[in-house]
Amino acid sequence: MRELGGEILVAIVGLSGGFAVGSAFVALLIVLDLIPRLVQLTRAYRRSAIFESALLAGVIGFNCADLFDWRLSLGKGWLVAPAVFQGVFVGMLAAALTEVLNVIPIVAKRLRLNRYLLLLLLAMVLGKVAGSLADWLLFQPMHD
Amino acid sequence: MGDGIVYLRLRRRVDVMPGAIITLGDIASIEADSRYEDRIGKLVIWKMRPEDGNLLMIDMLQIVRLIRRLDPSLTVETFGEPHVLLEVTSEGKVKPRYLLLVAAWLLLFFGSGMAIMNFHADVDMPVVQRRIVELLTGRPDRHAWLFEVPYSLGVGLGMLIFFNRVFRKRLNDEPNPLEVEMFMYQQNVNHYVITQEYAKTRQREDGPDA
Structure with a gap:
């Protein structure tokens, strides 16, 4: 009897934990204005269900694959798709984060570099790409 | 009159x-x-x-x-x-760019998938799960299925509720936060364009010398 109570409690804690994580996940993405930008890019106004379904499918799918160890034995070539999309996603997330924090406008204004905004942006982009490449190609293998 | x-x-x-x-x-x-x-x-x-x-x-x-x-x-x-x-717009009506839309769907799919896995790795979720199961049932050595399945359901449910999809029948007219955010974004873009256009017309009226 005590065992069953414990198991029910585990299930309840699990459900609530998932609940908190799921809603926090969406809240973060919404604060970062990532999706409105994508909506504008694709001109898919008033079609929020499409974007919601993508988020939901991605989170649930990868969550289950992660926790329940779902393995697919695909060829290495298939890695290109997740690699490209995940790279772009992280890039957009990073850009959105700096935008929310107003880093670039403030720096540009303080240093009176308003005219060179594009150069500043380019510096950041190149820095991120160089940093990522250096990290993966030079530094990461040493930890193994 | x-x-x-x-x-x-x-x-x-x-x-x-x-x-x-x-x-x-x-x-x-x-x-x-x-x-x-x-x-x-x-x-x-x-x-x-x-x-x-x-x-x-x-x-x-x-x-x-x-x-x-x-x-x-x-x-x-x-x-x-x-x-x-x-x-x-060429058709006199804004049409979505379907190819980009597919790319955006895939972007969000893989991106959010990686984000949730990143989160799990970051907070050491498997260890935490096993610990919670141990604390609640007193037995440490089991696969935490009982935790993981409700957790996965909870993640989806939490997202759905945030998107205001589950209780649609009751909160019929209330838009979801995503729709509000999309509206606000459009509003800001419009505001910016209008301000720019006003500056342009003022320049036109003042002549190029002004």
Whole structure:
């Protein structure tokens, strides 16, 4: 009897934990204005269900694959798709984060570099790409 | 002479075809005496030119000027926005770019998937799960299925509830936060475009020397 109570409690804690994580996940993405930008890019106004379904499918799918160890034995070539999309996603997330924090406008204004905004942006982009490449190609293998 | 009044309310944003001839009826709701209403509705406000770009603002003052030129005795009463944005699209209607839409779907799919796995790795979720199961049941050595399945359901449910999809029947008219955020974003873009366009028209009126 005590065992069953414990198991029910585990299930309840699990459900609530998932609940908190799921809603926090969406809240973060919404604060970062990532999706409105994508909506504008694709001109898919008033079609929020499409974007919601993508988020939901991605989170649930990868969550289950992660926790329940779902393995697919695909060829290495298939890695290109997740690699490209995940790279772009992280890039957009990073850009959105700096935008929310107003880093670039403030720096540009303080240093009176308003005219060179594009150069500043380019510096950041190149820095991120160089940093990522250096990290993966030079530094990461040493930890193994 | 109370019947010489024209009530106007401009739309916020109107999709137009390239080269279209814009009449007042296209961009505004009009309420006026039936004698004028037809004539005012067909009043030509602007002819789209290629050099107008794909966004063009028309100011209420411009419209009032044209109406007074048509009939100086008319009084114009305006409501709502003092300007309208014309968006030029080839079909006269904004259509989604389907290829980009597929790419965006995949982007969000893989991206959010990686984000949740990143989160799990970051907070050492498997260890935490096993610990919770151990604390609650007193036995450490089992696979935490009982935790993981409700957790996975909870993640999806939490997202759905945030998107306001589950209780749709009850909260029928309430938009979801994503829709609100999309609306706010569009609003900000419109605001920016309008401010820019005002600056441009002022420059035109002042002449290039100013």
